Amino acid sequence: MGPLIDPFVDNDFMLRALLAGALVSIACAIVGTYVVLRGMSFIGDALAHGVLPGVAGALLLGWPTMLGAAVGAGVMIGGVGVVTRRSRLSSDAAIGLLFVGLLALGIVVISSSDSITTSVEAILFGEFLGVSDGDLWTLGIAVLVVGAIAVWSARPFLLLCFDPDLASVMGYRAGRYHQLMLALVAGTIVVAFQTVGSLLVFGMLLAPAGVGSLLARRVGVMMLWASVAGVLSTYVGLLLSYHYGWAAGATVVLVSVVLFFVTLIATSLVPRRPG
């Protein structure tokens, strides 16, 4: 069937990586669209790194790494909340503070322990070519949960992105939905980091959602485009990794970012249709 299909038919690990990548793409398309619209990229980046000490701690104590990652993400979100409420620091300073603090803590823990055999790279970039059945189930359930929450809170989320004041006027508690949105971002990173790595999740949160925001005006259509862009990037990235021997996870992210710029150029050349 040729070099575009065969690698996935002949190699189970390629097919699993494609499936996992597609599931991550869908979850990230939903969550990432809100991240892009509401301007929460920095907290997303910080969360992607902030899970590191949690994972290191979990490895040290023999806990499931996902639990450790969730604790790390919780400390990050809670810490940013405390700092912004109790000090005059802006939220980006608070995020930066916790980001660098947690990352440093992770490195200190990993450096001084002789029982952690997982490398920092494995946490940040994941094991994209070692996806197990359990990973696929976890990701599948995560997509359903993320999708359900997004549908259930579609209206308040939308208001939060475009007109937070109106959200309050209409009786939605903006703060509470902001926390829910943060929890969605954190949850996506926590569930997906083991498979595709925490940095790769972050890439998949931003780039495909960016493509969606270039191609559509309505949030639902943006998410659809973002899913397509994410799945396409996963497929092309894996093929490039297969044929040229490029690092798998990084290639997928690279393709998605290139796809964003190609879309950007294409949409600026083609005049927008009215409406």
Place this chain on the structure above:
Amino acid sequence: MRRLVSVLGLLGLGSLAVGCGSDDQSSERPSVVVTTSILGAVVTDVVGDAADVIVLVPNGTDPHDWEPSAKDVEAIGRADLVVSNGLDLEEKLVEALESAEANGVRVFHATDHIEPLAPTEDDHGHSHDDGDPHFWTDPLAMAAVVEAFGAELSNLGIEVDDRVTRVVTDLKDVDGVITQLLSSLPDDRRVLVTGHDSLGYFAEHYGFTLLGSIIPGFTSAADVNAGDLAELKEAIATTGATVIFSELGTPTDVAEALASETGTRVVELATHLVPADGLYRSFLLNLASDIVAALSATS
């Protein structure tokens, strides 16, 4: 990643700055600072009570993931002799070692005293490193290093000739034991699939074929790519290899996935870890007997 690197850089600078402020604590015995635990085991054996031996990278830690602390950099700066592996194994210490050398600290690079295995040119046309640093999987290469190290010690006025002779004799003896141990293994089973390219010297010396690695290269740091993994899978299928040896820093999920797809098993192999008794001799014997046990088992 760049952000991570710059943050790490900052932390590293911080530790250097702290290192200068510590107070003096010189003991009467000369201090020998060794970078890795395996070299540390050998050096301890050679110097005996003639010097204090300090090992920097904790046993069982991937040198790639390890960051020197301020105390470590201080120890290097105050050492009478620093023993390093060389060939980029201590990537996080390169600058600390260079600046110590520039300040007059003697640094003994073990791999200066062996014939390094050349870096392999891979299928995609880029070569990996300066040479293979994993010389400790070959006892005779280690014996050559021990002899050179003995000469270096006597330059410092530490005379341990009889210990050097004993260690070298012991290493040659271990070499004979391992050869004997491996003789039961037929040629068609002398095929090694590893986490990264760590058994080059072992394979060269004892007549094994290195089929490939999950992370091709001398460091466990690189990321896995689909093309190399598919080639490795193909190679395993054609040669009928039965075991994938996973090591420190090997992506375990990828190793398991490859094993289940090729009908092989994953066996943990301590290629960078000194056993509980702290002896290099035990490390070598464990390594060889683990390999024999894994490869001779009928799957």
